[in-house]
Amino acid sequence: MRETPAVDHRQPAAADYLQPLPAERSAYRWFLVLFIAVLAVKLLVAARLPLFVDETFYWLEGQHLAPAYSDLPGLTAWLARLGVSLGGNTELGLRLPFLMIAAAVPWLIMRITAREYGPVHGWQAGSFALLLPLAGTLGLLALPDAAMALATVLCIDAGARLLRQLSAGASLELALGLTIGALSHYRFIAVIGVGLLALLLVRDGRKALRDPRVWTAIAIGAAAWAPLVAWNLGNADAGLRFQLVDRHPWAFHWDGILFVVIQALMVTPLLFAALLAAGWRGYRGALPASRYFALLGGLLVLGFFSLGFFADTERVSFHWPLPGYLALLPLLPAVLDAWPRWLRGLTWLTAGLGLVMVMGYYVAVSVPDLRARAAAEKWYPSNFAGWDELADAVRLERGQMGPDARLVAGSFKIGAELGFALGDPRIPVLDHPLNIKHGRAPQLQLWNLAAGPRESWPAQFGQAWADAPVLLVIASSDVQYKHLLERYHHLCRKLGPLPPPQVVNVDHGRQRFLLFRFDSSMPTAGNCTAPAMAWIDSPVSGQRVARSFDIAGWAFKDGVGLERVEVTLDRKPVADVAYGASQPGTAAFWRISNDPNQPRVGFSGRVELGADVTTGRHWLGLRLHGADGSVEAWPEQPIEVR
Structure with a gap:
């Protein structure tokens, strides 16, 4: 007689229900692998990549701690000071706080998406936050974008939580995001304005804006602008005028089309199309959170696209729409789910290749031989190149001139780069069009580092300058060639006839520095020798x-x-x-x-x-x-x- 099989009457354990599904495990593993790989590569590159000019000026600001500065609120300089204080006066030490802040962004994107759309979509959105080239390279340079991205994501998360349930915790997160953003950059005003508009356009958002806790958070965020407002009030609105007036033509130009094309390339074309489709789909969706993400992200991106037709085209601006892309990322996985498998795979692949190409650019910049080969190319990275060679030449010249030799820089770029390399945050800087173009001239004046005519240096910097030899360092490659002779004659009017220079040609002269030795016996006026x-x-x-x-x-x-x-x-x-x-x-x-x-x-x-x-x-x-x-x-x- 056959035995009847035993039937297991046990109830499934709670743990059986909590086991992640295969799709979730796979998405989690891919995210973790990507996160570790991207962070490891960024740390290696950040340790070798020469410092970008703006990074060294933020280091300089960090050596002169203040609530705000002529070009930015205070947070970037404070982070730079923290980095070199903890990690040493090295490239990696300076960049370390920015790398750590950037590392938090994909985790926050994952949390937002998982809460609203499930864990699989959460891990996928977090992975795209790593692959999106503009986001994946965040923190590689010690720039305000990392802190601004963190502030944006905190505000996105707080807004989505407030749509679900009004709470003190969500309001506190909103206050934190608004505060970090206010201390990061003038551009964060766009995130605040568009975020407020997005809440007003969603019914549950209007309900949230009637809660006093939300307005308390907004008031805290508004108070964080006080140091920047005070700086501008005390300095004839110099920072505000530079950011909103002086640097922009505010006249229509067709270069804005190029801005849109660059965005599609920087985001990678398929991912760019998917993000735009995600914004449109989310706007038409029924979920309040989806409409909120779509409005916030879409309006930011479209706003910066429109701005591209009227705003500054001379300085780097391709990173401006990043906050909008971050807001659209939670909507992205649902759009990709509807695409054919081959197209989804191609989107992942091209996004990864885009990140590799951007990282590859920074690696190439880090290799002197590759930089030298690019000396005749338009994409030559002049703001990264030549600073180590210049510092070595300056050390040699000063050693020959004696221990009393003083140093004067021809522009804020040279003053900041040499300041970092030599550990000297008090290098005087001559007036230069670049100081004005980049909004650094008022700050140099406040630090008493704006050098006047040579005969005024003893009174300006102390009598120790009276008889001391002076080494002037200028970069002839910082001036358009058609204006270079005029620049030399301007220097002659301020300093007198220029002595024979020691020439430092870097990368076949694409970066060209001139070192002039002055002493007290040399005339301060006369026929210009250049x-x-x-x-x-x-x-x-x-x-x-x-x-x-x-x-x-x-x-x-x-x-x-x-x-x-x-x-x-x-x-x-x-x-x-x-x-x-x-x-x-x-x-x-x-x-x-x-x-x-x-x-x-x-x-x-x-x-x-x-x-x-x-x-x-x-x-x-x-x-x-x-x-x-x-x-x-x-x-x-x-x-x-x-």
Whole structure:
């Protein structure tokens, strides 16, 4: 007789119900792998990547702690100071607080999405917060965007919680987000304005805005703007005018179309389309949270797109719409679920490739040889390049000048970069168009670091400057070439005739620094003596040449003139050329030139390359010999030897 199988009458344990589904486990594992991989790569790159100019100025602000500054509220400078205080005066130390803040963003996106749409969508949205190139590289540079992104996500989360249930906890989170945002950047005003509008357009949002706890949170956030308001009131609204008036043309221009195209490329095209579709789908959805995310994200993105047709095009602005994309991320997984599997996979793949490409750019910037090869390209990363070489040259020059030697920088860029490299936050800075263009001139004035004429330095910086030798460091590559001679003459009016410079050419001269030694015996006025100027008319940059080719151009040196022009290939002399041909067009263009040889400043000759010169790319340059004994290496240009 067969036995009847035993039947298990036990009730399933509670743990059986709590076991994550396979889809959730898979989404969680992918998120965790991505998070660890992205964070590890960012830490490695951040430790090697040369400091961007703005990063060093925030370091400088952090060495002069204040509630607010001419260009930004105080938080970025405070974080920079915290980073170097805990992690040392290194690239990674400076960036560490920003990396840690950025690391919290994908976890918050995951939490928001999981609460509203389930854990699978939560982990997927968190993964896209890592893959979205603008978000995945957050914190890699010590810039205000990391803190602003955190503030945005906190406000998004608080708003979604308030739509579900009015609570003190959600109001407190809103107050925290508004406070961090107010201390991060002027641009956070857009998040506040659009967020308030999004709540007003949702019925449950209007209900939330009638709660006194919400208005208490808003009042706390508004109070966080007080240091910035006080700074502007005390400084003739200089910061506000720069951010909202001076830097923007406020006239329609078609470059805005390019801004939209750049956004599609930076976000990656498929992910960009999916985010826009998510915003449209969420706006038409029935859930209050979906409409809130769609309105907040969509209006921010569209607002910045519209602004692109009227606002500043000279400075980097591709990161402006990031808060809008962050608001749309919780809606993204549902849209992708409706796409064919192959298209979903392609979206994940292209987003990952986009992040790899952006990370690859930063890796390339970190490798000196790759930077040097890009010297003739438009995308050459000038704001990252040359600072270590310059610092080494300055240390050598100051060592030769003696322990009393003082240092003066030609612009805020040089002052901040050398300040970080040398550990000196008190380097005086000459007036420069860049100081005004980037809103740093008022801050330098407040720190008493804006250097006036040379004869005023003892009174301005103390009598120790009276007889001390001074090393002036300028970057000729920071000025458009057509304005460079005018800049030299401006320096002569402030400092007197310029002594022969020590030239530091980085990456074939794409970054070019000039170091001038001044002492108290040198005149503070007189006929302008300036560094040499030159141009190679032929061969042109990138031209293919035979092993024997003609070279022609012009060169001059104001105040003293040139005696000799030498041609170099890969920094080695290969020919002397005839100098002194008449160039009336050159004299007419450089009308203020006082070179005694004008207009006889042309040169020409023939270059014969030896058998040791290989075919392929080489770098053609000049060595300019002044009548005062100076020798200046001119920037090189590539040629292809066939």
